[in-house]
Amino acid sequence: MPNKTSRVVFVSGASSGIGRASAIHFAREGGRVACIARDRAKLESLVSEIRGFGGEAALFVADVTVESQVSAAVEGCVKAFGGIDVCIPAAGIIASGSLESISMADFDSMMLVNVRSVVHTLKTCIPHLSKRPGCVVTISSTTGYRAFPNVFAYCLSKAAIEQATRCLALELAPKGIRVNCIAPGVIVTELHRRGGMDAAAYEAFLERGKQTHPLGHVGEVADAVNAISFLAGDGAKWLTGIVVPVDGGRGITCLR
Numbered sequence: 001m002p003n004k005t006s007r008v009v010f011v012s013g014a015s016s017g018i019g020r021a022s023a024i025h026f027a028r029e030g031g032r033v034a035c036i037a038r039d040r041a042k043l044e045s046l047v048s049e050i051r052g053f054g055g056e057a058a059l060f061v062a063d064v065t066v067e068s069q070v071s072a073a074v075e076g077c078v079k080a081f082g083g084i085d086v087c088i089p090a091a092g093i094i095a096s097g098s099l100e101s102i103s104m105a106d107f108d109s110m111m112l113v114n115v116r117s118v119v120h121t122l123k124t125c126i127p128h129l130s131k132r133p134g135c136v137v138t139i140s141s142t143t144g145y146r147a148f149p150n151v152f153a154y155c156l157s158k159a160a161i162e163q164a165t166r167c168l169a170l171e172l173a174p175k176g177i178r179v180n181c182i183a184p185g186v187i188v189t190e191l192h193r194r195g196g197m198d199a200a201a202y203e204a205f206l207e208r209g210k211q212t213h214p215l216g217h218v219g220e221v222a223d224a225v226n227a228i229s230f231l232a233g234d235g236a237k238w239l240t241g242i243v244v245p246v247d248g249g250r251g252i253t254c255l256r
Helices: 017-028 040-052 067-081 104-129 152-175 199-212 221-231
Strands: 008-012 032-037 056-061 086-089 135-139 178-184 243-246
Touching (some): 008 017, 008 067, 008 104, 017 032, 032 040, 032 067, 067 104, 086 104
Parallel strands (some): 178 243
8 A cells, every 4th residue: 555645545425525524634644536526516616625735636527326427537537646546435325215115216326326336436446456456445334234214225225335345355355455344323414414304304313313322422524534544544454344333332222
């Protein structure tokens, strides 16, 4: 793994939440960051912020569900920075719904963004990661390994990411590529609001999080990013195929 001042970090879902915070974090460490998302205005704001503190970043407008756009972003990153050392496929969506209530169109959309696009992003990045060799940090959720009602499709999508992490860790170990995952609890981002919660419902949700997370509060993006940074660094060079809960203890609780 190149040192922090030279490695190239490819981040999808970089316009908001954990993806955006990851891009800023790695740029502050001296990495060169490829920022990928659909929203050009938000990407331009992000890259402007990074360049404002002397960081190095490039933006690539791409819908992660469109293979040709992801491929173009990967090739653009390699052309701009010479390769890829760290891949963080952070793009994701959430929506409420039980199996009985969710439409198959909404189910398919969840799987397309949260699973298929991640798989394709990784598939496209692997040839470049293998030349370094680099590493991957995927994003799951407490819902990936614990059952929750009324988020059926989201739970399935995150469970798939955790299993993909383990399978790819074995497949890519001979290439020297490490693949690990973080599983956040409730993190304050735009995710739930974009998933349909209004302001009042979201505030109640965060307040409820004080009881559902044993440490007594919900998480911040920095909590997730610190774990990603560790897994992507030399301190984790003998770790692969693991899922790290970043959840204030929520994953070890029982229903209450």
